[in-house]
Amino acid sequence: MVSKQVSESGGDKEEETVVEIDRVTKRYGSLVAVNDVSIPIRDGEFMTILGPSGAGKTTLLHMIAGFERPTEGEIYIDDRPVSDEPPNERNIGLVFQSLALFPHMTVKENIAFPLKMRREDPEDIDGQINEVLELVQLPVDYKNKPVGDLSGGQQQRVAFARAIVYEPTLLLLDEPLSSLDKKLREEMRSELTRIHAETDLTIVHVTHNQTEALSMADRIAVINGGALEQLAPAKEIYAQPATPFVAGFIGDTTMLDGTVNRIDGRRAAVAVGGGEVTVESDDRVTVGDDVRIALRAEKIALDHDDVDADNAYEATVEQVAFEGDQTQYTISVASLDAVIDVTHQDPDPETVFDRGDVITAGWDAAEVFVYNQ
Ligand SMILES: Nc1ncnc2c1ncn2[C@@H]1O[C@H](COP(=O)(O)OP(=O)(O)OP(=O)(O)O)[C@@H](O)[C@H]1O
Ligand SMILES: [Mg+2]
Structure with missing residues (x-):
């Protein structure tokens, strides 16, 4: 199956599958932790x-990584089924949330650890350490400091260095940034992106x-309740969420339930509350269907007077949260019997609204995601 995929893609290295998660299920007793998931991970990809x-x-x-075994299905690494392969034979680098560094050991000793485990020539180790320190941008003179003396961000860099120093096929990252504060987390995000670009490592994060x-x-694989909801490039996940779960989990989204009243060419009218919302229809929607529609907060326009859009309603401002570069509103639309989140980025004082204001809210049919119930 794996080699078939590779040959179909014409042997382009970028398209080669390095890890194939093939219909994998993992049960713990009656609990299904992973449910029939298939994800092909390409060479050099950040998944x-x-x-x-x-x-x-x-x-x-x-x-x-090999710490758990699938109950059903198989994982292939470089076309090898690996279920019977112990973790240390899989050539994988790991960084977990608890960085699992040895705090009393020096930076150098920490990074050298996997090399010594692999019995690499001690003569080569120093050079490898210097190279990887440069890659993660830690000053070489930090080599002899105990890791416990380093800041959170520096320890993070040591953990990355230790995970990639022996040039693994694959780097696995389990929430490695979640213990950092917001600013450091953002810094390490761009560092990880840089390291990925400079190394062509395949990363599963x-x-x-x-x-x-x-x-x-x-690409992003969105999973929920053990099952794969959508696997697509990041932009597509945002612009075309395949399921109501993906639409609700990514971005600030309001869900409304309704019934398809009419279909008129590429347009459908969905009855919501006591009113109607116009959406773009496709072949999957027919009159009488119960549907769930999803509205993105940043796609909704607000105005004191009129909004020029396919859908426009009188709305009342219920809550206002000023956030500097944008303002979050909660509005109620009585005719739809709906409470809707809106993100508003217009800094013009003319379009700043107060709690209790009665305004107009509107959005275009093309901005509404529609899902059959
Ligand atoms: N060793 C285990 N024995 C029994 N149940 C387990 C075991 N490991 C995980 N589970 C269960 O499997 C499900 C998935 O757990 P998992 O740790 O993979 O979730 P997660 O997506 O990593 O969550 P989090 O974001 O909280 O880390 C959970 O219901 C969990 O309780
Ligand atoms: Mg977890």
């Missing part, structure tokens, strides 16, 4: 597995943080 707590992300990563996933990943 992010995104999902809420308990979705099965760590379990998936542990199966790739696990997070529950949507922004982290969107900003770093080539």
Whole structure:
């Protein structure tokens, strides 16, 4: 199966599958932690597995690493089925949330550890350490400091250095940035992106943080309740969420339930509350269908007077949260019996609204995601 995929893609290195998660299920007793998941991971790709707590992300990563064995299905690394292969034979680098560094050992001793485990020539080790320190941009004179004396961000760099010093096929990252404060987390995000670009490492990164996933990943696999919801490039995950779960989990989204009233060419009218929302229809929607529609907060226009859009409603401002570069509103639309989140980025004082203001809210049909129930 793996080699077939490779040959179909014409042997282009970028398209080669390095890790194939093939219909993998993991059960713990009656609990299904991972449910029939298939993810092909390409050579050099930055793949992010995104999902809420308990979705099965760590379990998936542990199966790739060899700490857990699939109950069903198989994982292939470089075309080899690896279920019977112990972790130390898989040539994988790992960074987990608890960095698992040895705090009393020096930076050099920490980074040398996997090289010594692999019985590499001690003469070569120093050179390898210098190279990897440069890659993660830690000053060479930090080599002899105990890791416990370093800042959080510096320890993070040591953990990355230790994971990649022996040039693994694959780097697995399980929420490696979640213990850092916001500013450092953002800095390390761009550092990881840089390291990926400079090395062509294949990275499988696990997070529950949507922004982290969107900003770093080539492709995102969204999982929920052990099952794969969508696998697509980051931009596509955002612009065309395949399921209501993906639409709701990524971005600030309001869901409304309704019934298709009429279809008129490429347009459908969905009855919501006591009103109607016009959406773009496709072949999957027919009159009488119960549907769920999703609205992105940043796609909704607000105005004191009129909004020029396919859908426009009188709305009342219920809550206002000023955030500097943008303002978050909660509005109620009585005719739809709906409460809707809106992100507004217009700094013009003419379009700043107060709680209790009665205004107009509007959005175009093309901005509405529609899902059959
Ligand atoms: N060794 C185990 N024994 C029994 N159940 C387990 C075991 N490991 C994980 N689980 C269960 O499997 C499910 C998935 O767990 P997992 O740790 O993979 O989630 P996660 O997506 O990594 O969550 P988080 O974001 O909180 O780290 C959970 O319901 C968890 O309780
Ligand atoms: Mg986890």
